[in-house]
Amino acid sequence: MRQGINASEWFAQSKDYSPERLRSYTTLDDIARMRAMGFDQVRLSIDPAIFQCDGPWSQCDRVQVLDEVVAKALSQNLAVIIDIHPGSELQAPVVEQRRLGEKFTCSGVVSPPTTRSKIRRCFSSRC
Numbered sequence: 001m002r003q004g005i006n007a008s009e010w011f012a013q014s015k016d017y018s019p020e021r022l023r024s025y026t027t028l029d030d031i032a033r034m035r036a037m038g039f040d041q042v043r044l045s046i047d048p049a050i051f052q053c054d055g056p057w058s059q060c061d062r063v064q065v066l067d068e069v070v071a072k073a074l075s076q077n078l079a080v081i082i083d084i085h086p087g088s089e090l091q092a093p094v095v096e097q098r099r100l101g102e103k104f105t106c107s108g109v110v111s112p113p114t115t116r117s118k119i120r121r122c123f124s125s126r127c
Contacts, residue, residue, distance in 0.1 A: 004041040005034050011066060012045035012085040019061040031072045041079035048086050
C-alpha cells in the first residue's frame with residue numbers, strides 16, 4: 001500500500017514565494033524526514049506564480065528551489081506529485097467565462113453547463 005503526504009502551502013497558497021521563505025517553510029531535511037516516517041510519495045501544490053520569472057527558468061530562484069526539492073525527494077525514493085494550484089487571480093477569468101456562458105469545447109462536443117462526467121467522457125474518448 002502506498003502512503004503519501006501533502007506538502008501544502010509550501011509552493012502554493014502564499015503571498016510570499018521568496019527563495020528565503022521557500023527554503024525555510026519546509027526544508028530539504030523535512031523531505032528526508034517524510035521518507036523516514038514511512039511515506040513513499042509527496043504531493044507538492046504549486047502556484048503558477050512560481051514560474052513567473054523575469055528570465056529563463058534556469059536562472060529563476062523560485063524554480064531552482066522547486067528543482068532542489070524534487071531532486072531531494074527523488075533521492076529519498078519518494079514519488080513526487082506536482083499539482084498546479086492557480087491562485088484566485090488566475091481562477092477569476094475562468095469563473096467569469098463560465099458566468100458569461102462561453103462554451104467549453106472539446107472539439108465542439110461539450111458546452112456549458114458541463115458536468116464533470118461529460119468532461120471525463122470527452123477527454124477519455126480523446127475527442
